[in-house]
Amino acid sequence: MPQHIRPRPICGHCDGFPTVTITTGTRTPNGQRQTITAHCPACRGTGHTTTARAHTWIGA
Numbered sequence: 001m002p003q004h005i006r007p008r009p010i011c012g013h014c015d016g017f018p019t020v021t022i023t024t025g026t027r028t029p030n031g032q033r034q035t036i037t038a039h040c041p042a043c044r045g046t047g048h049t050t051t052a053r054a055h056t057w058i059g060a
Helices: none
Strands: 021-029 033-039
Touching: none
Parallel strands: none
Antiparallel strands: 021 033
16 A cells, blocks of 8 residues: 655755755866855755644643
8 A cells, every 4th residue: 555645845945956066166186176065054955844843832
């Protein structure tokens, strides 16, 4: 029996593109471009956000 999993919402900060490669403008000794990898800080590189949790009001 297949299990149905609800899709997780896409991160609003990176629109589902959580990891990018950025050139630094310099070249390595063999002529290739020097790059760095950056991850979305909001979703930590997953591309998805966690589902909203239900808040419980205490004493209200």
